[in-house]
Amino acid sequence: MRDIRNVLEQAEIEAAQFCAPCKLPSGQTAQAYLLPRRECDLVVYGYSVKYRLAIIDRWRELEEKQQLQIPQTLSEALLLAGRLAAEREAAAVSVNRDPGASLTSRLLR
Template sequence: MSSREIAVLTGKQHFHVKRDIEKMLADLGEDPSKSGCTYLDGQNRQQTEYLLDREHTDCLLTGYSAAMRMAVIKRWRELEAQVAQPRELSRMELIQLAMAAEQEKLLITAERDQAVATKAEIGSRREATAMATASAAVRRANQLEAELGRNTRHATVTAVESALGIHLGKQGFRPLKKYCKDNGITPEKVPCPRYGKVVAWPAAAWDHVYSINLSVAFGGSA
């Protein structure tokens, strides 16, 4: 019960009720600020009031007249009766509560679906990024293979010997060179760690001279 309501019930000035409460709490060794709170008066100014439980209200009333005590006691009984017998909700209030519960349910469902969709989208993006990265890596690897003369279009003697585990000898390139010269083909040159650049002979030359299929030799790399 607030000190303002006690003032109304007892007919005392609110200032006097607050003074009595402060004295009572001081005698009990309690901090008045723990029971105090603020409100706006009629002129929109901040004022202080005190909120007391039943025990502190009874203690305060011991210094008041019997008529004042009785007025407050009756008010306490009214408040307790309201708590003991809660008001039955109207049909409209029941509908509003049901609608609020349904809205909360829909909100939770929407948030869950959004979280699932976001997780799926992130997963798809990661997968697409990984696939793109892998594809780029494959293209780069193929490009390096081509630059080193190890693919289905052309290959160096060293690359073929390494891939097939054979040895064509120091003059193994000459039949390939003759084939290119006879057919007007200019073989490509590719980087070589040892010699700077070496000749990569075309697939047709390998097939014609040594019956070597570069697609088979290098696992179908392009």
Template sequence: MSSREIAELTGKAHDNVLRDARTLVKQGVLKSEETPYTHPQNGQSYPEFLLSQRDTLVLVSGYNAQLRAKIIDRWQELEGRVVGQFQIPTTFAEALRVAADQAEQNLQLQKVVEQQAPKVAAIKRLAAAGGAICITDAAKHLQLSPSKLFDWLEQHRWIFRRKGSRRWIAYQPRITAGLMKHKVTGLKPDAETGAERAAFDVLVTPKGIARLAELLLEGV
């Protein structure tokens, strides 16, 4: 169960649920880890916890009885769905059919894993690459034209331009998530005022390249 769903069920602010979970993690009580999720509407990444049943109940143990009851009822509903989807075989023939179906599903899953293995390996290599690179070089790694990657990044709110400027700027959430960064280059002082000037170039980090590869692989 996600911390976002817990917040929704209990009526608590998600930030408060995150705070409680982080406190329990520091105490060594929770075993679940904090992971990012991408908002489907704005494409931005936010933190959340994906909690096992045990960790969920530990987290809400400090809440009042009514809130704990809502969480427990939700878990029972989810478990009921899983049980309802599986019909226990009552005859030997049905058991053989279930076993055959499972073997076929496993075979199909294995084929998918084998097909995706080279792409997954490529993503891992990109993530292990050293240093941030410009968007044009990132496009080469991702086997895209630079113009297409620039368009994608702008459309999905990774980069933008200020009005009247030709320079690209990375959105702060992408920088905070470690996906992009800015390279600052000093320029000659202004001829008239003598004011110091600097140029900002957008760079994609190895983590950003790996994330882009995953998104492009998913067809996002």
């Protein structure tokens, strides 16, 4: 409980909003924290070096995938333009496939 309070305090998150009474098997009532995923992860990161390392590795992997690959030659630029045009056309065809369908049903496909 102390660790949870300390971590949330350092993150400037009000711990009281997650505190709730919990009935123990003995019939007594104690305080417990009902933390959402984000706050649970925050607490766990402090304990597990392996967990933190896995997060850092995944974050870097996602950043590398997001880096914009600028074409270096005319042929690379034309290939990229063609691929993007094909993706747009495919998306337009799938949306227009059933003109009688509602927008909601199209989005739920």
